[in-house]
Amino acid sequence: MNDLVTLSLVPQSKAPLTRIVMKLASRCNLNCSYCYVYNKGDSSWRVRPPVMPAHVVLQSVLRIREHCESYQLKEIRISFHGGEPCLFGVVNFERLLTDLRSSLAGISTPRFYLQTNGVLIDDEWCRVLRMHEVAVGVSLDGPPEINDKFRVTKKNKGSYSQVVKSIEKLVSAGVRTELLCVMQLGADGGEIQRHMSKLGVSAVTYLLPDFTHDTIDPIRAVFGHSPVAKFVIGVFQEWLIQGWDQMKVGDLWNIIRILNGAPSKLETFGTSPPLYVFVETDGSIEGLDCLRVCADSFAATGLNIFQNDLQSISQLTAPQFQAIFERPSLAQDCKGCSERMTCAGGYLPHRYSSSNGFDNPSIWCEDIKLIFSYIRQELGINERLSV
Amino acid sequence: MPTSNPEASMEFTTTPTVGAASTPIPDDVKKKLQDAVRKTIKDELAKPENGGITAAGHAKSSISW
Numbered sequence: 225m226n227d228l229v230t231l232s233l234v235p236q237s238k239a240p241l242t243r244i245v246m247k248l249a250s251r252c253n254l255n256c257s258y259c260y261v262y263n264k265g266d267s268s269w270r271v272r273p274p275v276m277p278a279h280v281v282l283q284s285v286l287r288i289r290e291h292c293e294s295y296q297l298k299e300i301r302i303s304f305h306g307g308e309p310c311l312f313g314v315v316n317f318e319r320l321l322t323d324l325r326s327s328l329a330g331i332s333t334p335r336f337y338l339q340t341n342g343v344l345i346d347d348e349w350c351r352v353l354r355m356h357e358v359a360v361g362v363s364l365d366g367p368p369e370i371n372d373k374f375r376v377t378k379k380n381k382g383s384y385s386q387v388v389k390s391i392e393k394l395v396s397a398g399v400r401t402e403l404l405c406v407m408q409l410g411a412d413g414g415e416i417q418r419h420m421s422k423l424g425v426s427a428v429t430y431l432l433p434d435f436t437h438d439t440i441d442p443i444r445a446v447f448g449h450s451p452v453a454k455f456v457i458g459v460f461q462e463w464l465i466q467g468w469d470q471m472k473v474g475d476l477w478n479i480i481r482i483l484n485g486a487p488s489k490l491e492t493f494g495t496s497p498p499l500y501v502f503v504e505t506d507g508s509i510e511g512l513d514c515l516r517v518c519a520d521s522f523a524a525t526g527l528n529i530f531q532n533d534l535q536s537i538s539q540l541t542a543p544q545f546q547a548i549f550e551r552p553s554l555a556q557d558c559k560g561c562s563e564r565m566t567c568a569g570g571y572l573p574h575r576y577s578s579s580n581g582f583d584n585p586s587i588w589c590e591d592i593k594l595i596f597s598y599i600r601q602e603l604g605i606n607e608r609l610s611v
Numbered sequence: 612m613p614t615s616n617p618e619a620s621m622e623f624t625t626t627p628t629v630g631a632a633s634t635p636i637p638d639d640v641k642k643k644l645q646d647a648v649r650k651t652i653k654d655e656l657a658k659p660e661n662g663g664i665t666a667a668g669h670a671k672s673s674i675s676w
Contacts, residue, residue, distance in 0.1 A: 464636045468644050477648065484645075486652040602636070603645040 238538035238549040240295035243500035244288055245513070248317070249275045249307035250505045254341050254383055257374045258406065260434050261307065266516035268504075268524060275312050276505040281320060283529050284503050285327050291534045292332035300328070303337040304358075305502070305513075310344035314352055321356040337361065339404065341375070343383060345390035350397035359400040362391055362425075366416040370408055388423065395424040402474070403428040409443065409451040413458030421462075421471050429474035430459060432492055432588055434517045437577035440587045452591035457598055476599075482566050483596060483605050492571040493592070495551045501537050503529060509537055511545045518544075518576040543582055547572050555583045562607070567592050 250272040252262065261269055276284075292300050302324060304317070312320075324334050336358040345362075353360055364387055365371040372382025394401040403420055407413070407430050420428045432452060435443060443451075456476070463473050478490045488494020491512075502510040502523070509527040516523055525545065527536055537545055543552050554561075554569045561567070569575060570586025577584055586592060600607060 461634070461636065464640050464644065465634050468640070469647070480645070480648045481652060484649055484652060486655070603641050605645065 238535070239497070239499060240297060241291065241499050241501050241534055241537075241548075242297070242299075243301040243303060243498070244284075244291070244534060245303040245305050245500055245502045246276065246284055247305050247307060247502060247504050248309040248312035248320075251275075251311060252306060252308040252341070253311065253343055253377070254308065254375060255378045255380075256376065258433070260514055260517045264434070264517045266520050266522070268516070268521050269307070271506075272508075273505045274307075275316075280503075280505065280507045280529070281316075281323075283507060285320075285323050287503075287529045287534050288324065289327045289331060292328060294533070294535070297332045299333045299335060301335045301337065301500075303339065303500075305339050307505075308341055308344070309338060310340050310349065314346075314348050317349075318352045318356070321352070321358070325356075335359075339363070341383065342387040342390035342394075345393060347393065347397075350393050350399055353394070353399045354397050357400075359402070360394055361402050361404045361429075362387065362394070363404045363406075364388075364391070364420075364423075365405050365408060366411065367419045370411055370416065374406075391423055391425065401425045404431065405429070406431045407433055407452055407455045409433060409447045409455065411455065413455035413460075414462035415458075417459045417462040417473070418466065421466050425471065427472040427474055429490075430456065431475075432571060432574065434514055434573060435587055436518055436573060437575075437580070437584055437587055439517075450591045450594055452588050453594035453598070456591070456595050460599065460602070479595065479599060480603065480605075483600055483603075488568075493567050495565065495568045497550050498548055501534055501548065503534075509534065511537060511540075511548055512572060514571075514573045515544050515576075517573050519578070544572060552582060555585050557585050561585075563593060563596055566596060 250269045251274045252259070255262065257263060260266070273280075288300065288302065291297070304312075309317075321336060328334050336356060337360075338353065338358050339361045340363070342362040342364070352358075363375070364384075365375055368382060368384035371384045371387075375383045375387075377383060391401060391403075403423065403425055405416065405420065405428055408416065417428070433443070459473060460476055463476060475490060475492070478488055479493065482488050482494045487496040489496070491498040498512070502513050504510055507529045509525055509529060509532060510523040511525060513523055522544065525537055525540055538549050540546070546552065551568055552572060554564055555575060558564055558569050567586070570588060570592060572582060574586040574588055575582045575584045599605070
Protein backbone atom coordinates (compact mmCIF):
# COMPACT_ATOMS: atom_id res chain seq x y z
CA MET A 225 0.00 0.00 0.00
CA ASN A 226 2.89 2.34 0.71
CA ASP A 227 3.73 2.83 -2.95
CA LEU A 228 0.31 4.41 -3.40
CA VAL A 229 1.26 7.15 -1.00
CA THR A 230 4.28 8.28 -2.90
CA LEU A 231 2.31 10.06 -5.61
CA SER A 232 2.19 13.82 -5.81
CA LEU A 233 3.87 14.66 -2.55
CA VAL A 234 5.06 18.08 -3.50
CA PRO A 235 3.31 20.67 -1.32
CA GLN A 236 1.47 23.35 -3.24
CA SER A 237 1.33 27.06 -2.63
CA LYS A 238 -2.22 27.31 -1.31
CA ALA A 239 -2.93 27.06 2.42
CA PRO A 240 -3.24 23.41 3.41
CA LEU A 241 -6.59 21.78 3.93
CA THR A 242 -7.41 21.63 7.63
CA ARG A 243 -10.48 19.41 7.50
CA ILE A 244 -11.06 16.18 5.62
CA VAL A 245 -14.63 14.97 5.22
CA MET A 246 -14.95 11.23 4.70
CA LYS A 247 -18.24 10.15 3.18
CA LEU A 248 -18.57 6.75 4.81
CA ALA A 249 -21.85 6.00 3.04
CA SER A 250 -23.34 7.25 -0.20
CA ARG A 251 -26.83 6.07 0.73
CA CYS A 252 -29.21 7.18 3.42
CA ASN A 253 -31.86 5.49 5.51
CA LEU A 254 -34.01 8.62 5.34
CA ASN A 255 -35.45 10.36 2.29
CA CYS A 256 -35.70 13.99 3.32
CA SER A 257 -37.62 15.88 0.69
CA TYR A 258 -35.07 18.69 0.43
CA CYS A 259 -31.84 16.69 0.53
CA TYR A 260 -29.22 18.17 -1.81
CA VAL A 261 -27.60 14.76 -2.30
CA TYR A 262 -30.62 12.82 -3.50
CA ASN A 263 -33.47 15.18 -4.27
CA LYS A 264 -31.98 18.22 -5.97
CA GLY A 265 -30.99 16.83 -9.33
CA ASP A 266 -27.54 15.36 -8.65
CA SER A 267 -27.26 11.65 -9.45
CA SER A 268 -23.56 10.98 -8.78
CA TRP A 269 -24.40 8.90 -5.68
CA ARG A 270 -26.03 6.21 -7.84
CA VAL A 271 -22.75 4.88 -9.21
CA ARG A 272 -20.84 4.91 -5.94
CA PRO A 273 -20.40 2.06 -3.44
CA PRO A 274 -23.18 2.27 -0.82
CA VAL A 275 -20.56 2.30 1.94
CA MET A 276 -16.86 3.08 1.72
CA PRO A 277 -15.02 -0.20 0.92
CA ALA A 278 -12.00 -1.29 2.95
CA HIS A 279 -9.43 -0.41 0.28
CA VAL A 280 -10.81 3.13 -0.02
CA VAL A 281 -10.83 3.49 3.75
CA LEU A 282 -7.21 2.39 3.94
CA GLN A 283 -6.11 4.71 1.18
CA SER A 284 -7.99 7.59 2.81
CA VAL A 285 -6.12 6.99 6.05
CA LEU A 286 -2.82 6.98 4.18
CA ARG A 287 -3.69 10.17 2.32
CA ILE A 288 -4.67 11.93 5.51
CA ARG A 289 -1.39 10.93 7.13
CA GLU A 290 0.53 12.01 4.05
CA HIS A 291 -1.26 15.37 4.09
CA CYS A 292 -0.49 15.97 7.77
CA GLU A 293 3.15 15.02 7.24
CA SER A 294 3.57 17.13 4.12
CA TYR A 295 2.16 20.25 5.73
CA GLN A 296 3.33 19.53 9.28
CA LEU A 297 -0.18 19.92 10.63
CA LYS A 298 -0.25 19.57 14.40
CA GLU A 299 -3.99 19.03 14.27
CA ILE A 300 -6.39 17.76 11.61
CA ARG A 301 -10.18 17.80 11.68
CA ILE A 302 -11.77 14.69 10.29
CA SER A 303 -15.54 14.71 9.70
CA PHE A 304 -17.61 11.65 8.90
CA HIS A 305 -20.51 12.33 6.63
CA GLY A 306 -22.78 10.73 4.06
CA GLY A 307 -25.44 9.75 3.00
CA GLU A 308 -25.87 8.46 6.51
CA PRO A 309 -22.43 7.65 7.94
CA CYS A 310 -23.82 5.25 10.56
CA LEU A 311 -24.65 2.86 7.70
CA PHE A 312 -20.91 2.21 7.71
CA GLY A 313 -21.45 0.15 10.88
CA VAL A 314 -20.20 0.77 14.36
CA VAL A 315 -17.56 -1.98 14.30
CA ASN A 316 -16.04 -0.60 11.09
CA PHE A 317 -16.29 2.92 12.47
CA GLU A 318 -14.41 2.10 15.65
CA ARG A 319 -11.72 0.34 13.63
CA LEU A 320 -11.39 3.41 11.41
CA LEU A 321 -10.99 5.75 14.38
CA THR A 322 -8.36 3.46 15.85
CA ASP A 323 -6.52 3.26 12.53
CA LEU A 324 -6.58 7.03 12.08
CA ARG A 325 -5.20 7.65 15.57
CA SER A 326 -2.55 5.01 15.09
CA SER A 327 -1.57 6.28 11.65
CA LEU A 328 -1.34 9.88 12.84
CA ALA A 329 0.49 9.15 16.09
CA GLY A 330 3.45 11.45 16.51
CA ILE A 331 2.42 13.45 13.44
CA SER A 332 -0.91 15.14 14.07
CA THR A 333 -3.78 15.11 16.55
CA PRO A 334 -7.06 14.16 14.91
CA ARG A 335 -10.32 15.82 15.98
CA PHE A 336 -13.31 13.73 15.02
CA TYR A 337 -16.79 14.89 14.01
CA LEU A 338 -19.81 12.87 12.93
CA GLN A 339 -22.83 14.36 11.18
CA THR A 340 -25.77 11.97 11.38
CA ASN A 341 -29.53 11.82 11.10
CA GLY A 342 -29.41 9.97 14.42
CA VAL A 343 -31.72 7.11 13.48
CA LEU A 344 -29.17 4.32 13.99
CA ILE A 345 -27.55 5.65 17.15
CA ASP A 346 -27.70 3.06 19.92
CA ASP A 347 -25.78 2.33 23.11
CA GLU A 348 -22.84 0.83 21.23
CA TRP A 349 -22.53 3.88 18.98
CA CYS A 350 -22.65 6.07 22.07
CA ARG A 351 -19.88 4.05 23.71
CA VAL A 352 -17.62 4.38 20.67
CA LEU A 353 -18.37 8.06 20.14
CA ARG A 354 -17.70 8.85 23.78
CA MET A 355 -14.54 6.76 24.00
CA HIS A 356 -13.01 8.31 20.88
CA GLU A 357 -14.19 11.83 21.72
CA VAL A 358 -16.19 12.24 18.54
CA ALA A 359 -18.32 15.39 18.49
CA VAL A 360 -21.70 14.65 16.98
CA GLY A 361 -24.05 16.83 14.97
CA VAL A 362 -27.59 15.48 14.68
CA SER A 363 -29.92 16.75 11.98
CA LEU A 364 -33.32 17.78 13.29
CA ASP A 365 -35.66 20.44 11.94
CA GLY A 366 -37.75 21.20 15.01
CA PRO A 367 -40.81 19.74 16.70
CA PRO A 368 -42.46 16.66 15.16
CA GLU A 369 -45.12 18.56 13.25
CA ILE A 370 -42.36 20.37 11.35
CA ASN A 371 -39.54 17.82 11.29
CA ASP A 372 -41.74 14.96 10.10
CA LYS A 373 -43.02 16.81 7.08
CA PHE A 374 -39.56 16.62 5.51
CA ARG A 375 -37.28 14.28 7.43
CA VAL A 376 -38.97 11.00 6.63
CA THR A 377 -38.13 7.36 6.03
CA LYS A 378 -38.40 5.80 2.60
CA LYS A 379 -41.90 4.72 3.64
CA ASN A 380 -42.71 8.35 4.36
CA LYS A 381 -42.77 7.89 8.12
CA GLY A 382 -41.54 10.72 10.31
CA SER A 383 -38.15 10.34 11.98
CA TYR A 384 -38.64 12.68 14.95
CA SER A 385 -39.40 10.21 17.72
CA GLN A 386 -36.46 7.94 16.87
CA VAL A 387 -34.05 10.85 16.48
CA VAL A 388 -35.01 12.43 19.77
CA LYS A 389 -34.45 9.10 21.54
CA SER A 390 -31.00 8.99 20.00
CA ILE A 391 -30.26 12.54 21.11
CA GLU A 392 -31.22 11.57 24.65
CA LYS A 393 -28.89 8.56 24.49
CA LEU A 394 -26.02 10.69 23.22
CA VAL A 395 -26.49 13.34 25.86
CA SER A 396 -26.82 10.75 28.62
CA ALA A 397 -23.65 9.05 27.45
CA GLY A 398 -21.72 12.31 27.67
CA VAL A 399 -21.14 12.62 23.92
CA ARG A 400 -20.70 16.19 22.76
CA THR A 401 -23.90 16.66 20.80
CA GLU A 402 -25.17 19.55 18.73
CA LEU A 403 -28.10 19.98 16.38
CA LEU A 404 -28.20 21.00 12.75
CA CYS A 405 -31.48 22.45 11.56
CA VAL A 406 -32.53 23.64 8.12
CA MET A 407 -34.37 26.94 8.42
CA GLN A 408 -38.02 26.30 7.82
CA LEU A 409 -39.36 29.10 5.69
CA GLY A 410 -42.65 30.40 6.97
CA ALA A 411 -42.26 28.69 10.33
CA ASP A 412 -41.78 30.59 13.57
CA GLY A 413 -38.04 30.55 14.27
CA GLY A 414 -38.69 31.38 17.91
CA GLU A 415 -40.90 28.35 18.34
CA ILE A 416 -38.30 26.07 16.79
CA GLN A 417 -35.53 27.55 18.91
CA ARG A 418 -37.67 27.04 22.02
CA HIS A 419 -38.09 23.41 21.10
CA MET A 420 -34.39 22.86 20.41
CA SER A 421 -33.46 24.38 23.76
CA LYS A 422 -35.35 21.63 25.60
CA LEU A 423 -33.38 18.74 24.11
CA GLY A 424 -30.36 19.00 26.40
CA VAL A 425 -27.73 19.64 23.73
CA SER A 426 -25.05 22.30 23.92
CA ALA A 427 -25.69 24.03 20.59
CA VAL A 428 -27.74 24.30 17.44
CA THR A 429 -26.82 25.68 14.04
CA TYR A 430 -29.41 26.74 11.50
CA LEU A 431 -28.68 26.23 7.82
CA LEU A 432 -29.75 28.52 5.02
CA PRO A 433 -32.07 26.74 2.60
CA ASP A 434 -30.21 25.62 -0.50
CA PHE A 435 -31.50 27.09 -3.71
CA THR A 436 -29.92 28.85 -6.65
CA HIS A 437 -31.07 31.71 -8.84
CA ASP A 438 -32.45 29.03 -11.14
CA THR A 439 -34.71 27.55 -8.47
CA ILE A 440 -35.59 30.35 -6.05
CA ASP A 441 -38.53 31.99 -7.84
CA PRO A 442 -41.24 29.55 -6.70
CA ILE A 443 -40.00 29.93 -3.13
CA ARG A 444 -40.18 33.71 -3.31
CA ALA A 445 -43.62 33.48 -4.80
CA VAL A 446 -44.82 31.72 -1.68
CA PHE A 447 -42.72 33.31 1.07
CA GLY A 448 -41.96 36.78 -0.21
CA HIS A 449 -38.54 38.38 -0.19
CA SER A 450 -37.20 37.93 3.34
CA PRO A 451 -38.41 34.63 4.81
CA VAL A 452 -34.96 33.73 6.12
CA ALA A 453 -34.64 37.04 7.97
CA LYS A 454 -38.02 36.51 9.59
CA PHE A 455 -37.02 33.04 10.71
CA VAL A 456 -33.57 34.02 11.98
CA ILE A 457 -34.76 37.08 13.85
CA GLY A 458 -37.34 34.90 15.58
CA VAL A 459 -34.55 32.54 16.60
CA PHE A 460 -32.38 35.43 17.79
CA GLN A 461 -35.11 36.89 19.97
CA GLU A 462 -35.94 33.56 21.56
CA TRP A 463 -32.26 32.76 22.05
CA LEU A 464 -31.69 35.92 24.04
CA ILE A 465 -34.92 35.65 25.98
CA GLN A 466 -34.29 32.06 27.04
CA GLY A 467 -30.64 32.75 27.94
CA TRP A 468 -28.00 32.80 25.22
CA ASP A 469 -25.47 31.22 27.56
CA GLN A 470 -27.64 28.12 28.04
CA MET A 471 -27.23 26.86 24.48
CA LYS A 472 -25.19 28.34 21.69
CA VAL A 473 -26.72 29.14 18.33
CA GLY A 474 -23.75 28.63 16.06
CA ASP A 475 -24.77 30.70 13.08
CA LEU A 476 -25.90 33.65 15.19
CA TRP A 477 -22.74 33.53 17.28
CA ASN A 478 -20.77 33.52 14.04
CA ILE A 479 -22.68 36.47 12.62
CA ILE A 480 -21.98 38.49 15.76
CA ARG A 481 -18.31 37.55 15.40
CA ILE A 482 -18.03 38.82 11.86
CA LEU A 483 -20.00 41.98 12.64
CA ASN A 484 -17.34 42.60 15.28
CA GLY A 485 -14.61 42.27 12.67
CA ALA A 486 -13.54 38.68 13.39
CA PRO A 487 -12.99 35.92 10.82
CA SER A 488 -15.99 33.75 10.05
CA LYS A 489 -16.11 30.21 11.38
CA LEU A 490 -18.86 29.12 9.03
CA GLU A 491 -18.56 29.03 5.26
CA THR A 492 -21.92 30.69 4.63
CA PHE A 493 -20.66 34.21 5.33
CA GLY A 494 -17.41 36.04 5.64
CA THR A 495 -14.05 36.11 4.00
CA SER A 496 -12.50 32.97 5.54
CA PRO A 497 -12.13 30.04 3.12
CA PRO A 498 -13.33 26.66 4.42
CA LEU A 499 -10.12 24.67 3.67
CA TYR A 500 -11.83 21.30 3.53
CA VAL A 501 -12.26 18.55 0.99
CA PHE A 502 -14.59 15.57 0.61
CA VAL A 503 -13.60 11.98 -0.05
CA GLU A 504 -16.46 10.00 -1.56
CA THR A 505 -17.08 6.25 -1.03
CA ASP A 506 -15.32 5.44 -4.32
CA GLY A 507 -12.29 7.53 -3.40
CA SER A 508 -13.23 10.55 -5.51
CA ILE A 509 -11.99 13.87 -4.17
CA GLU A 510 -14.67 16.52 -4.34
CA GLY A 511 -15.10 20.14 -3.43
CA LEU A 512 -17.98 21.97 -1.79
CA ASP A 513 -20.56 19.24 -1.40
CA CYS A 514 -23.54 21.52 -1.56
CA LEU A 515 -22.66 22.62 -5.11
CA ARG A 516 -24.75 19.63 -6.15
CA VAL A 517 -27.73 21.98 -5.97
CA CYS A 518 -26.29 23.89 -8.95
CA ALA A 519 -26.27 21.04 -11.46
CA ASP A 520 -25.62 17.31 -11.74
CA SER A 521 -22.04 16.36 -10.78
CA PHE A 522 -21.13 19.99 -10.18
CA ALA A 523 -18.87 19.08 -7.25
CA ALA A 524 -16.93 16.47 -9.27
CA THR A 525 -13.22 17.12 -9.78
CA GLY A 526 -11.92 14.07 -11.67
CA LEU A 527 -9.44 13.58 -8.83
CA ASN A 528 -9.21 10.37 -6.82
CA ILE A 529 -7.21 9.41 -3.74
CA PHE A 530 -5.59 6.53 -5.63
CA GLN A 531 -4.01 8.91 -8.13
CA ASN A 532 -3.93 12.24 -6.33
CA ASP A 533 -3.06 13.67 -2.96
CA LEU A 534 -5.76 15.56 -1.08
CA GLN A 535 -4.25 18.99 -1.62
CA SER A 536 -4.20 18.51 -5.40
CA ILE A 537 -7.70 19.98 -5.55
CA SER A 538 -6.01 23.35 -5.04
CA GLN A 539 -4.65 23.12 -8.59
CA LEU A 540 -8.10 23.18 -10.15
CA THR A 541 -8.90 26.62 -11.46
CA ALA A 542 -12.71 26.61 -11.56
CA PRO A 543 -14.13 29.05 -9.00
CA GLN A 544 -16.02 26.35 -7.14
CA PHE A 545 -12.71 24.66 -6.28
CA GLN A 546 -10.68 27.80 -5.67
CA ALA A 547 -13.40 28.77 -3.19
CA ILE A 548 -12.06 26.10 -0.85
CA PHE A 549 -8.82 28.03 -0.51
CA GLU A 550 -9.72 31.65 -0.99
CA ARG A 551 -12.91 33.61 -0.84
CA PRO A 552 -14.30 33.88 -4.36
CA SER A 553 -14.41 37.23 -6.10
CA LEU A 554 -17.42 39.30 -5.29
CA ALA A 555 -20.17 39.47 -7.87
CA GLN A 556 -20.25 42.76 -9.74
CA ASP A 557 -23.43 43.73 -7.90
CA CYS A 558 -21.75 43.16 -4.51
CA LYS A 559 -18.66 45.29 -5.04
CA GLY A 560 -20.24 48.49 -3.77
CA CYS A 561 -22.16 46.85 -0.94
CA SER A 562 -21.52 47.97 2.63
CA GLU A 563 -21.58 44.30 3.72
CA ARG A 564 -18.94 43.15 1.23
CA MET A 565 -16.45 42.42 4.03
CA THR A 566 -18.98 40.76 6.36
CA CYS A 567 -21.29 38.79 4.11
CA ALA A 568 -18.56 38.67 1.45
CA GLY A 569 -21.01 37.61 -1.22
CA GLY A 570 -22.72 34.81 0.67
CA TYR A 571 -22.52 31.06 0.22
CA LEU A 572 -21.25 30.04 -3.20
CA PRO A 573 -24.08 27.67 -4.23
CA HIS A 574 -26.60 30.40 -3.43
CA ARG A 575 -24.89 32.70 -5.96
CA TYR A 576 -25.26 30.35 -8.88
CA SER A 577 -27.35 30.78 -12.01
CA SER A 578 -27.02 28.76 -15.18
CA SER A 579 -26.92 31.97 -17.21
CA ASN A 580 -24.40 33.90 -15.12
CA GLY A 581 -22.38 31.36 -13.16
CA PHE A 582 -21.43 32.72 -9.72
CA ASP A 583 -21.52 36.38 -10.74
CA ASN A 584 -24.65 37.06 -8.70
CA PRO A 585 -25.39 38.17 -5.16
CA SER A 586 -26.69 35.44 -2.89
CA ILE A 587 -30.34 34.53 -3.35
CA TRP A 588 -30.59 35.44 0.37
CA CYS A 589 -28.94 38.86 -0.08
CA GLU A 590 -31.92 40.85 1.14
CA ASP A 591 -32.35 38.56 4.14
CA ILE A 592 -28.66 38.74 5.04
CA LYS A 593 -28.71 42.53 5.01
CA LEU A 594 -31.81 42.58 7.22
CA ILE A 595 -30.32 40.11 9.70
CA PHE A 596 -27.00 41.96 9.92
CA SER A 597 -28.70 45.30 10.32
CA TYR A 598 -31.06 43.96 13.00
CA ILE A 599 -28.31 42.33 15.06
CA ARG A 600 -26.09 45.40 14.82
CA GLN A 601 -28.92 47.54 16.06
CA GLU A 602 -29.92 45.18 18.86
CA LEU A 603 -26.38 44.70 20.16
CA GLY A 604 -25.19 48.22 19.50
CA ILE A 605 -22.43 47.15 17.14
CA ASN A 606 -20.91 49.99 15.19
CA GLU A 607 -20.82 49.28 11.46
CA ARG A 608 -17.11 50.02 11.34
CA LEU A 609 -16.31 48.13 14.49
CA SER A 610 -13.40 45.75 14.47
CA VAL A 611 -11.52 44.06 17.22
CA MET B 612 -28.34 13.17 6.39
CA PRO B 613 -27.18 16.07 4.31
CA THR B 614 -29.55 18.89 4.74
CA SER B 615 -30.50 21.76 2.60
CA ASN B 616 -33.92 23.20 2.17
CA PRO B 617 -37.42 22.41 1.30
CA GLU B 618 -39.83 23.44 -1.31
CA ALA B 619 -42.15 21.52 0.95
CA SER B 620 -41.94 24.15 3.65
CA MET B 621 -44.43 26.13 1.61
CA GLU B 622 -47.05 24.55 3.82
CA PHE B 623 -46.13 26.88 6.67
CA THR B 624 -47.68 30.25 6.87
CA THR B 625 -46.60 31.85 10.13
CA THR B 626 -44.62 35.01 9.47
CA PRO B 627 -42.96 36.64 12.44
CA THR B 628 -42.52 40.35 11.91
CA VAL B 629 -38.95 41.34 11.20
CA GLY B 630 -37.47 43.23 14.09
CA ALA B 631 -40.43 43.12 16.43
CA ALA B 632 -39.69 41.12 19.58
CA SER B 633 -42.83 39.85 21.22
CA THR B 634 -41.00 40.05 24.55
CA PRO B 635 -38.54 42.91 24.97
CA ILE B 636 -34.96 41.77 25.40
CA PRO B 637 -33.27 43.47 28.39
CA ASP B 638 -30.33 45.67 27.48
CA ASP B 639 -28.03 43.94 29.95
CA VAL B 640 -28.66 40.60 28.20
CA LYS B 641 -27.67 42.09 24.85
CA LYS B 642 -24.59 43.70 26.37
CA LYS B 643 -23.43 40.48 28.02
CA LEU B 644 -23.74 38.61 24.74
CA GLN B 645 -21.81 41.24 22.84
CA ASP B 646 -19.14 41.31 25.54
CA ALA B 647 -18.87 37.50 25.52
CA VAL B 648 -18.38 37.35 21.76
CA ARG B 649 -15.78 40.08 21.82
CA LYS B 650 -13.93 38.34 24.65
CA THR B 651 -13.71 35.09 22.68
CA ILE B 652 -12.41 36.99 19.68
CA LYS B 653 -9.74 38.71 21.73
CA ASP B 654 -8.79 35.39 23.33
CA GLU B 655 -8.43 33.85 19.86
CA LEU B 656 -6.29 36.71 18.66
CA ALA B 657 -4.01 36.15 21.61
CA LYS B 658 -3.37 32.57 20.48
CA PRO B 659 -1.15 31.70 17.55
CA GLU B 660 -3.40 28.82 16.58
CA ASN B 661 -6.51 29.94 14.74
CA GLY B 662 -9.20 27.35 15.34
CA GLY B 663 -10.30 26.67 11.79
CA ILE B 664 -13.54 26.85 9.95
CA THR B 665 -16.59 24.76 10.37
CA ALA B 666 -17.40 23.07 7.14
CA ALA B 667 -20.83 24.44 7.47
CA GLY B 668 -24.07 22.82 7.67
CA HIS B 669 -23.01 20.47 5.05
CA ALA B 670 -19.63 19.20 5.94
CA LYS B 671 -20.26 20.12 9.20
CA SER B 672 -20.89 18.89 12.28
CA SER B 673 -21.48 22.36 13.43
CA ILE B 674 -18.83 22.28 15.98
CA SER B 675 -15.90 24.57 16.33
CA TRP B 676 -17.03 27.98 17.10
